[in-house]
Amino acid sequence: MGEAQPPLGLLVVDDEVRSLEAIERTVEEEFTVFTATNAEAARELLTTWAERAPIAIVLCDQRMPGTSGVAFLKEVRERWPQAIRIILSGYTDAEAIIAGINDAGIWQFLLKPWQPEQLLLVLRRAAELWRLIREHERLTQELRVSAPYLAGQVAQKRTEVYHRLGCDAILCAPQSPLAEIRQLVARLATYDFPVLITGESGVGKEMVARALHYSSPRSEAPFVTQNCGALPDTLLESELFGYRKGAFTGANEDRAGLFQQADGGTLFLDEIGDTSPAFQVKLLRVLQEGEFRPLGGNKPVRVNVRVVAATNRNLAEEVQAGRFREDLYYRLATFAIHVPPLRERQVDIPVLVDHLVAEAEKSLQKRLHGVTPACLERLTAYSWPGNVREMANEILRLAVLSEDGWLHERHLSPRIAVAGTTGRGSEGRTTAESSPFTEIIGGAKGSLRARLEAIEKAIIAETFASHRGNLSRTARALGLSRVGLRNKMTRLGLLNEEGQSGGG
Structure with a gap:
């Protein structure tokens, strides 16, 4: 809830003291009431309070000694135009009403005898109007002052768009x-x-x-x-x-x-x-x-x-x-x-990899350091039939599987890992011996169950990456329920308890 607004100032001008007292008793709980029995006293109050707490509403009787309510409110309009002007009269003088609306800019015309509920309703609406006018003036001033700042912001955004999309x-x-x-x-x-x-x-x-x-x-x-x-x-x-x-x-x-x-x-x-x-x-x-x-x-x-x-x-x-x-x-x-195609410009692969790693870091909200030299070597050796789109999916997969912020070659998809190890006979390893599943199984020490979980983890991670981190689509692709997949990924360390992508 917002802070309560202080009561607005209300000036009541009437030569009948009892009428002043009755109005003050009716509205004093919602307004700070000032009273005057003639136009001269009202002018002094308006002048005195102009610099401290401006009077928001002026409620004036039409028939007073020395001057009429319309004449006084016309002067108020010229000297204190922010005040909302209301006239109160016991006479239904059509010409005076028309003159009041045209010359004095009177907002409302009330007839005597007034009813307390009616008076309060009119004054509440007048107070709301006064606040809306002040808010409009404030926003207009802020817009005028902020126009150069906004122009600078737009120019900056244009530059950002050009660098990002140009x-x-x-x-x-x-x-x-x-x-x-x-x-x-x-x-x-x-x-x-x-x-x-x-x-x-x-x-x-x-x-x-x-x-x-x-x-x-x-x-x-x-x-x-x-x-x-x-x-x-x-x-x-x-x-x-x-x-x-x-x-x-x-x-x-x-x-x-x-x-x-x-x-x-x-x-x-x-x-x-x-x-x-x-x-x-x-x-x-x-x-x-x-x-x-x-x-x-x-x-x-x-x-x-x-x-x-x-x-x-x-x-x-x-x-x-x-x-x-x-x-x-x-x-x-x-x-x-x-x-x-990407295979004809392998020189671009390191540049693209750095960019895609940064994009994966943003999308997964996971701290990443980059790719290892061995991983980059295999990425460069691959022919990339799917070009940059295929590379983006592979980098996202590696990012999901990363345990320490580095993208390792052991997490590469089988087709890429095999292509990257072709012709490495000097190390005494055949293509079959170099396959990622061989590495996964060999890296999972212990029981058969531990090794099967390693393969299951790799399959889920690859499917999760290919669907760009969408749990529902991954679950449908693997024939699992969304809740079941979420629990399984949490158990395997692919999601943390908050549902964010984890390491390994």
């Missing part, structure tokens, strides 16, 4: 093929034409597309993505172009498509090579004319969108085979960027 997000070693791609992206970002990004699944095509957007003049507008291979033509068309109410069964309202949502920004169309020739015709029109018709609509909608497309297919071969329109291909591939 060209700096393309992590690579200085001698890597990606270094030239990063320079090309920085140059292309300033020009407003389509770009086609090619490369295997998992190499980071969307990362390159984001870098293009956040390094361009469109960076403050939306970046919208759509996987074209995930939807059939009819659904993909409604997703991209939107529809009008009644266009099909279930279309109960108008819906803006992704092209409209990305207006002014960038639309990233992933797996563009999986679209049908019929859909390609509609997409070509948008690229050529800058307009489209929503499903069920009669009027074209114009948009200003930069299209960046990506595919893991060879679109030139697809064009030759007749599966992709040649005119659309040349429209999309004004500039083409090919992202090489």
Whole structure:
């Protein structure tokens, strides 16, 4: 509960002393009451208290010797405009009421004889209005003062976004093929034409597309993505172009498509090579004319969108085979960027590993020091058919299994550990002898049960990492209940009692 607010000051002006006393008795528990029998005394009170405790409400009788209530409240409006003004009268003088509202800015008009409940209700509302006006003035002043600070904060956030999502997000070693791609992206970002990004699944095509957007003049507008291979033509068309109410069964309202949502920004169309020739015709029109018709609509909608497309297919071969329109291909591939697979740029692996370890440390909330030299050697020797996406999952797995903050080679997945030990005959070990399960079994000293638990622990940890630490999905994959999996992982040391990822 908040602190109780001090009572507000209420000035009552009335030439009838009994009326003053009656009002004071009625409201003294909720207000600090000041009384005056004439306008001159009221002015002195307002002047005296102006610097100490401003009077919030002035309640004035209409008919007083020397001046009227409306005339006095008009003066109050000019000299003490923050006070809420209320007039009290035993006469229903329409002209006086109108004059009071227009000239004196009177908030409320009360008739005599007044009822205590009515009087208190009006004064409470007046007090609330006074507090709201003061709060509005305070917030307006704070906003005016804080505008330069907020502008600085926005500029700082923009810089952070650029470093996180712009060209700096393309992590690579200085001698890597990606270094030239990063320079090309920085140059292309300033020009407003389509770009086609090619490369295997998992190499980071969307990362390159984001870098293009956040390094361009469109960076403050939306970046919208759509996987074209995930939807059939009819659904993909409604997703991209939107529809009008009644266009099909279930279309109960108008819906803006992704092209409209990305207006002014960038639309990233992933797996563009999986679209049908019929859909390609509609997409070509948008690229050529800058307009489209929503499903069920009669009027074209114009948009200003930069299209960046990506595919893991060879679109030139697809064009030759007749599966992709040649005119659309040349429209999309004004500039083409090919992202090489990870096996062709092994020099980037240490850089990526350091970055992925830092990301795993954040997501798991677990202190990590890095990878051991032996582990890094095996990671570098592996061909990575799943590219960076596969590496991210493997690093997360190693982080979950880490007992001491270091990512060890003994926790590597079998396919990576085997690839990393191929050709190590000088150590007198065959591939079978070097398998991770051999190491796990050999490392679990003691009974058969202890060795089986070591294998069980490795299987659960690998599945848990592949599902990015999601207990429910891991439980479904292993055919266990969520509670059963949680208890088992706690017993095996993969979760602590608070449910956070543990070591080993």
